[in-house]
Amino acid sequence: MSDHIIKAYRSLPVTFSHGEGCYLWDSQGKRYLDALCGISVTSLGHNYAPVTTAIQQQAATLLHTSNLYSIGWQQQLADLLCRTAGMERVFFGNSGAEANEAAIKLARLHGHRRGIKTPQIVVMEHAFHGRTMATLSATGNRKVQAGFEPLVGGFVRAPYNDLASIEAIADNNRNVVALLVEPVQGEAGIVIPDTGYLAALRRICDQNDWLLMLDEIQTGMARSGKMFACQHEKVVPDVMTLAKALGNGVPIGACLANGIAAEVIQPGNHGSTFGGNPLACRAGYAVLHSMLEFGIADNAALRGEQLAVALRQGLMTNPDVVEVRHLGLLLAIQMKKPCQELVALALENGLLINVTAESVIRLLPPLIIDEAETAEIAEILIDCIHQFTG
Numbered sequence: 001m002s003d004h005i006i007k008a009y010r011s012l013p014v015t016f017s018h019g020e021g022c023y024l025w026d027s028q029g030k031r032y033l034d035a036l037c038g039i040s041v042t043s044l045g046h047n048y049a050p051v052t053t054a055i056q057q058q059a060a061t062l063l064h065t066s067n068l069y070s071i072g073w074q075q076q077l078a079d080l081l082c083r084t085a086g087m088e089r090v091f092f093g094n095s096g097a098e099a100n101e102a103a104i105k106l107a108r109l110h111g112h113r114r115g116i117k118t119p120q121i122v123v124m125e126h127a128f129h130g131r132t133m134a135t136l137s138a139t140g141n142r143k144v145q146a147g148f149e150p151l152v153g154g155f156v157r158a159p160y161n162d163l164a165s166i167e168a169i170a171d172n173n174r175n176v177v178a179l180l181v182e183p184v185q186g187e188a189g190i191v192i193p194d195t196g197y198l199a200a201l202r203r204i205c206d207q208n209d210w211l212l213m214l215d216e217i218q219t220g221m222a223r224s225g226k227m228f229a230c231q232h233e234k235v236v237p238d239v240m241t242l243a244k245a246l247g248n249g250v251p252i253g254a255c256l257a258n259g260i261a262a263e264v265i266q267p268g269n270h271g272s273t274f275g276g277n278p279l280a281c282r283a284g285y286a287v288l289h290s291m292l293e294f295g296i297a298d299n300a301a302l303r304g305e306q307l308a309v310a311l312r313q314g315l316m317t318n319p320d321v322v323e324v325r326h327l328g329l330l331l332a333i334q335m336k337k338p339c340q341e342l343v344a345l346a347l348e349n350g351l352l353i354n355v356t357a358e359s360v361i362r363l364l365p366p367l368i369i370d371e372a373e374t375a376e377i378a379e380i381l382i383d384c385i386h387q388f389t390g
C-alpha cells in the first residue's frame with residue numbers, strides 16, 4: 001500500500017486485476033461475485049462489449065476538444081437521454097456531486113430571476129447528495145458535514161417521506177424555489193418512501209411554483225426496475241441528476257432540465273472543462289443505448305424480485321434480521337445491530353457487498369445478472385449472515 005495517498009478511504013486490502021460480467025478477479029487470481037458494482041456504477045457488468053468497443057474506438061479517434069466547440073457525441077447522448085427521460089435539455093459534468101451542484105445553481109438562478117434574493121431549497125433528513133461544499137450542505141448527515149463549517153446556506157430540511165412537513169414549509173416560507181429529493185434514499189440504507197410520495201411532491205411543487213429536482217444518481221439508469229425511479233409513479237421532474245451508471249465506470253454526470261428549468265442556465269452561468277467530452281459521452285451513449293435495446297430495466301425488476309424472495313426465505317428464521325427492502329436491484333437487508341464485519345466475511349467467501357448506515361447490508365448487483373448468479377449471491381450471503389449472527 002502506498003503511503004502517498006491521502007487517507008480519505010479505509011480501503012480493504014484487496015486489489016482487483018480484471019473483471020468480466022458479474023465477476024472480478026484479484027491479483028492472486030481469486031474470483032469474486034460483484035454484488036455492489038463499485039456502488040451502483042458498473043451496472044452493465046465488467047468489460048461489457050458494446051461499452052468497451054465504444055471507449056476503444058473513441059480513444060483512438062478523439063478524446064477532448066472542450067465546450068468551446070460543439071461535440072457530436074454530447075449532442076447524440078443529450079438527444080437520447082432527453083427522449084428517454086421526457087426532459088428537454090441536459091448539462092454534462094463529471095460526477096454526481098457536480099450534477100447536483102448544477103441543479104442547486106440552476107434553482108438559485110431561477111429564484112433570483114423571479115426576484116427572490118435569498119432563494120431556498122427544501123432537502124431531506126438523511127439525504128446524500130455529494131461531498132462538494134454545496135452538496136454536503138444539502139446532505140442530511142452530520143458526519144458528512146462535521147469539520148467543514150461554515151456550510152453553504154439556503155437549504156431548509158424536512159423529514160423524508162413526510163408530506164405534512166413539506167406542506168408546512170410551503171405555508172410558511174415564501175423564499176423556497178425548489179425541492180431536491182432522492183426517489184429512494186441510497187446511502188441512508190435504501191429507504192423506500194410510501195407509494196404516491198413522489199406524485200404528491202410533484203403536486204406540492206406545482207401548487208407552490210417550486211422546481212421538483214430528483215437526485216437519481218443512485219436510483220437512475222435502470223437500477224430500480226425502470227429507467228428512472230420516478231417512472232414508477234409517472235412523475236416527470238423539472239430537474240433530474242444522473243451519474244454513476246451513466247458511464248458504466250467512465251466518469252460522467254448529467255443535470256437534465258425540463259420546461260422553465262431548461263431555459264435558466266445561459267452562456268456564462270456554468271461550465272466544466274471536461275464535462276461532456278467525446279469519450280465520456282460516447283461511453284454514456286453506448287450504456288443507455290444498450291440498456292434500452294436489451295431491456296435491462298426489466299431484468300433488474302425480475303432479478304430484484306428473485307433476490308428479495310430468496311433472501312427473505314433464507315433469513316426468515318434469523319432473529320437479527322429486521323427486513324429485506326428492495327426496488328428493482330436496489331436491495332437492503334436491515335439488521336438489528338451494526339454489521340460492518342460482514343463486508344470482510346463476504347469478501348472472504350468471494351462476494352462483494354456494502355454496509356451503509358451501520359446496520360444495513362446494501363446490495364447493488366449488475367443489472368445484467370442472470371438467474372444462477374442471482375441465486376449464488378443469495379446463497380453466499382445467507383450463509384455469511386447466519387455465521388455472523390451466530
Ligand SMILES: Cc1ncc(COP(=O)(O)O)c(C=O)c1O
Nearest residue numbers: 095096097128129130186217218
Ligand atoms: C444519491 C446520490 N447523490 C449524489 C452522489 C454523489 O455522487 P459522486 O460521488 O459521483 O459525486 C451519490 C454518491 O453516492 C449518491 O448516491
